[in-house]
Amino acid sequence: MVKNYVEVIVDEVIMDLVSNEEKTFFACTCEFCMDNIKAMALNRLKPFYVTCKVGEVFGNFQSKEVQNRVDVLAEIVRAKEIVAKNPHHDDSNYPTK
Numbered sequence: 001m002v003k004n005y006v007e008v009i010v011d012e013v014i015m016d017l018v019s020n021e022e023k024t025f026f027a028c029t030c031e032f033c034m035d036n037i038k039a040m041a042l043n044r045l046k047p048f049y050v051t052c053k054v055g056e057v058f059g060n061f062q063s064k065e066v067q068n069r070v071d072v073l074a075e076i077v078r079a080k081e082i083v084a085k086n087p088h089h090d091d092s093n094y095p096t097k
C-alpha cells in the first residue's frame with residue numbers, strides 16, 4: 001500500500017484546527033466544504049508517497065515536518081478563504097485550481 005504522507009499531515013492540521021480553540025477558523029465544517037478545502041490544499045502541495053514499511057524515506061520527511069506543516073497550514077488557510085467566499089455545499093465537483 002502506498003500513501004501520500006502529505007495527506008496525513010493535511011488531515012492532522014485540519015483536525016487540530018477543527019477541534020482546538022479555533023472553532024471559527026472555518027466558515028463551514030460540513031463534509032463538502034472540508035473536502036473542498038482538503039482537495040484544494042493537496043492539489044497545491046507536493047505529494048510525498050511512503051509505503052507501509054516506513055523507513056528512511058519516512059524519517060527524512062519527518063525531519064522536515066515542521067516546514068511541511070507550515071506549508072500545509074498556508075495552503076489550508078488559502079483554501080478555506082476561497083471556500084468561505086464561494087461555498088458549494090451540494091456540489092462535490094467544486095473546481096480546484
Ligand SMILES: [Zn+2]
Pocket residue numbers: 028029030031032033034087088089
Ligand atoms: Zn459547507
